[in-house]
Amino acid sequence: MSKTIQKNIHYKKYYVDSKLQYFKPHSTKIEKSFADEISFSLNQPLKFISPKFFYDKKGSELFEQICNLSEYYPTRTEINILKKLKDELPLYLVDSFRLVELGSGSSIKTRLILDILNRIQEKIEYFPIDISEILTESSALLQQDYDDLHITGIIDTYQGGLEFLSNYDDQKNLIVFLGSSFGNFTSNDGKEFLKKIHSTMKDDDIFLIGLDLVKNKTILENAYDDSQGITAKFNLNILSRINDELDADFNLNYFSHHAIYNEHDQRIEMYLKSLIDQSVSIKKANISLMLKKNELIHTEHSHKYTLSQIRELMHQTGFNIKNTWLDENNYFALTLVSKN
Ligand SMILES: C[S@@+](CC[C@H](N)C(=O)[O-])C[C@H]1O[C@@H](n2cnc3c(N)ncnc32)[C@H](O)[C@@H]1O
Structure with missing residues (x-):
């Protein structure tokens, strides 16, 4: 051929x-595309980070651990x-x-x-x-x-x-x-x-x-919020990646993993929740981010x-x-x- x-x-x-x-x-x-995309997505009224950025080396390793969870x-x-x-x-x-x-x-x-x-x-x-x-x-x-x-x-x-x-x-x-x-x-x-x-x-x-x-909603929510907190680590790791690659100062202690099943839209929604009012600088994306207590950053939909x-x-x-x-x-x- x-x-x-x-x-x-x-x-x-x-x-x-x-x-x-x-x-x-x-x-x-x-x-260029990582900095540009982060600069765009975190400047929106409903802040988000594309799930494709989960998979640096650490993120890929954490995903493999998720695959082995009973949930x-x-x-x-x-x-x-x-x-x-x-x-x-x-x-x-x-x-x-x-x-x-x-x-x-x-x-x-x-x-x-x-x-x-x-x-x-x-x-x-x-x-x-x-x-x-x-x-x-x-x-x-x-x-x-x-x-x-x-x-x-x-x-x-x-x-x-x-x-x-x-x-x-x-x-x-x-x-x-x-x-x-x-x-x-x-x-x-x-x-x-x-x-x-x-x-x-x-x-x-x-x-x-x-x-x-x-x-069933419980089966779904447990799959995305496991008892060992591996999915939480996976979600939070996206902030570590931005810290490392885009010279940012996210403090991971001030965020928590949040996953819910939206029955109407038939999807798991995964967020990072800001636990306090805070500001974060992302130098390579040229942004200074203001986050309110309980404000959500959307990271993934799983339909x-x-x-x-x-x-x-x-x-x-x-x-x-x-x-x-x-x-x-x-x-x-x-x-x-x-x-x-
Ligand atoms: C949820 S994992 C699934 C891995 C494997 N296919 C499985 O079924 O276990 C998603 C994989 O797709 C890759 N990925 C995510 N978004 C991507 C994108 N937009 N383009 C290319 N690869 C992507 C990730 O790096 C990761 O390895």
Whole structure:
């Protein structure tokens, strides 16, 4: 199959060996956007910080700890569904597919899909896309365990990675987006994002998405406010990151983690609550922030869906549903769609 690799002038290439390479945007682009985005989002009447900034090295490590918490059902539930796909997913994989993963993180769930591909094709190409440097560690670990794996990692936003992919070559792609990370988007942004994936896909590409389902409020709130306080640490770590990278003076003792399930909007809402009246300086974002006691900084939405909403979402964004798999409690859904 012919390869017409684009000249990606915005990315620096890191060649590790013949089976492992990374692409990363030039660092000035990353630094500028972090400072600019923080400057914008903390200057709004309802202050917010984008959840994509959770994942510095410490944040990615904390997320891995969250995945192992008994309260955090999504990870183990989705893994159990993926295990059930062993015999069924190959039915949709005619010929050879490259695996593309949005928000690959630790790539632990990925292994279940790689195992499937390993059984049915000789060579596997894996294309993880993640904003976090964790991608390099996860890829090195995968390399140790899979002999015929070729990895091209894109350390960038989902959108950046999809742009990269859209110019790449004519190999068929199995795109996966796991962990219900899609639930972080607002309804409109989510639809735009799905349309972006749809327009990036070639006719024979397929897309597997994991989405968390609506369920009991207590189960949901416990999952995002665990008894060991790991999710609280994860949430507060975003302030440490701003301190370190943007020369700010957030005092973490003056903030608390706050997570509630908004039943009307079907979403967990995560905030950092200011415990006192305070001012904070963020030098590299050029702002001096005034916060009132009990004022909230929004950090994450995690939307939950019903099966009919998933069907509607996919149809509205142009996809054709091939199959949906659930766990025995109907907590989580994996939906496989094609472009046409
Ligand atoms: C909730 S974790 C899920 C990780 C893994 N897919 C799973 O299911 O366990 C989200 C992952 O997506 C990455 N991420 C978050 N926002 C991103 C964005 N806007 N663009 C690219 N990666 C992003 C994070 O670094 C993190 O590794």
